[in-house]
Structures are given as C-alpha cells and as structure tokens.
Amino acid sequence: MAYGDQSVADIDIIERIDTILTLIRQTEASCRRETGSVQLLAVSKGHSASMIKQAFTAGLRDFGESYLQEAQSKLDLLSTLPICWHFIGPVQSNKTQAIAQNFSWVHGVSRFKIAQRLNDARPISMPPLNICLQVNFDEEASKSGIDPAGVEALASAVLRLPRLHLRGLMMIPRKNVDEALQYLSFVRLTNLLNTLNHNLSLTLDTLSMGMSDDWQAAIRAGSTMIRIGSAIFGERQ
Ligand SMILES: *Cc1c(COP(=O)(O)O)cnc(C)c1O
Numbered sequence: 001m002a003y004g005d006q007s008v009a010d011i012d013i014i015e016r017i018d019t020i021l022t023l024i025r026q027t028e029a030s031c032r033r034e035t036g037s038v039q040l041l042a043v044s045k046g047h048s049a050s051m052i053k054q055a056f057t058a059g060l061r062d063f064g065e066s067y068l069q070e071a072q073s074k075l076d077l078l079s080t081l082p083i084c085w086h087f088i089g090p091v092q093s094n095k096t097q098a099i100a101q102n103f104s105w106v107h108g109v110s111r112f113k114i115a116q117r118l119n120d121a122r123p124i125s126m127p128p129l130n131i132c133l134q135v136n137f138d139e140e141a142s143k144s145g146i147d148p149a150g151v152e153a154l155a156s157a158v159l160r161l162p163r164l165h166l167r168g169l170m171m172i173p174r175k176n177v178d179e180a181l182q183y184l185s186f187v188r189l190t191n192l193l194n195t196l197n198h199n200l201s202l203t204l205d206t207l208s209m210g211m212s213d214d215w216q217a218a219i220r221a222g223s224t225m226i227r228i229g230s231a232i233f234g235e236r237q
Helices: 008-030 049-057 068-077 093-102 112-121 148-159 179-200 215-221
Strands: 039-043 062-065 084-087 105-109 129-134 164-170 206-208 225-228
Touching: 008 039, 008 049, 008 215, 049 068, 062 068, 068 084, 068 093, 093 112, 105 112, 105 164, 112 129, 112 148, 112 164, 129 148, 129 206, 148 164, 148 179, 164 179, 179 206, 179 215, 206 225, 215 225
Parallel strands: 039 062, 039 225, 062 084, 084 105, 105 129, 129 164, 164 206
Antiparallel strands: none
16 A cells, blocks of 8 residues: 555554554454444544544544544534544533534533533534433542433433434443453443343443553443544544
8 A cells, every 4th residue: 555645653543543443353253243343433632633634544434522622623624524523521511502513422421401402502404413421330520420320310311302312321431451350340331221221122322432441341341432542643742
C-alpha cells in the first residue's frame, strides 16, 4: 500500500487501526462471538481534526468526543465527512441543546432531567438520538453514572421519550491491571443489561465498555462497542 505524502504520524495511526481491528476479530473468534459483533469507537478527544481524518481514511466511521467545546470545532472542520459522532463525556444541562443537534449517540446519560432536555432539543429532521445509560457500580464519587438499582426506573422513563432511542448501557470501571478482575467488573454490566431486557421485555443491544487498557476483557464479557483513544491516536494533548 502506498502512503503517498502522508506523514509518519499518519502511517502510525493507520497501522495501529489495522492492528487493533485484527486483534478485535481474533478476540471475537477466541470467545466464539460473531465476527463484526464488536464495534470500534475511536475516541478522538485531545486529538486534531487531521488525525481524525486519517482514521477515517483507514476506514473508521464512529468517533467519540468528551468535551463539547473541543468537539465543536472538529465537527465543523469535518462536516463534509459521513462521520457518526458519539458524545461520551458527562452531559451538563446547559450543553444538551448543542449535543442533541450535533451528535448521533450520547453514552453518558444518568439522570432523567438530562434525557428529557436531550429529547426536547433533538431536531425533528434528525433520527432519534441513540442513548446509553451510564452505570456506576463502584460508587465512585468522581465518576458519573447511575446506581445499578436505579437503572430499570430510568430506562422505563427514557423509553417514553420519543426523540430518544434507548440502545443500552455504558460503564467506565475502576482501573484494574488484572484481566480476570477486569472481566468480572465488565460482566456486571452484561448481566444488568440481560436483566433489564428480561424484566422490561426489551431487546437493547448495546454494551459500551472497554478502553485502551482493558478492551479484550470487555469483549470477553460481552461488550458490543469498545471506546479506544490512546491505542489509536497515542497520548492525548
Ligand atoms: C477518554 C475516554 C476513552 C478512551 O480512553 P483510552 O484509554 O485513551 O482508550 C473511553 N471512554 C471514555 C468515556 C473516555 O472519556
């Protein structure tokens, strides 16, 4: 493959994406999951629009941003590309309108008030906004997310909002270097989604879990969307 006049950094991004995609397919196979059942969401926070463009050239279409202001300029610069933008950061009330107008997914919903504001601001010309409820199992005050005991009530309420499309659950676990412990941590979200689907007769299909340091355990535990930043783009600015 000829890279033309692309810089060394660009080639790095393309090679890292190739490597990760190959590893994802191998991990799917090794735990008997269907090929392509895990989607790669490239987390581009802290990285430039031109790096996103390289990842797009390498075939990625889904990109995640955590901070609205930072994301806005990149969305503007890349508005001609058919990118599916995911908002993965904490959602503040005063940012709901811009998020609802510019993103296809929001992963960090943990309060009904925020869901309602996103619903009310979602333009009728756009498809319903895809939503994941963020669950906080570890009672970590530093992280947002709803207590697992509250998930069913929140899901029921979100399901009644017509401009939102509830897709599943998301988590950011406590850091763990041990892969067996990472797995046990992630499997709690898989079990919670199964229970939720069972109790409310739903078919929610998304488990947003796994980052650069723990995504293989997340796939083994059932993740359908891994959110990878530094393993693709390198260290953040
Ligand atoms: C930054 C971030 C990621 C990506 O983290 P890496 O360790 O760089 O892969 C994933 N999910 C969320 C919610 C993030 O904020």
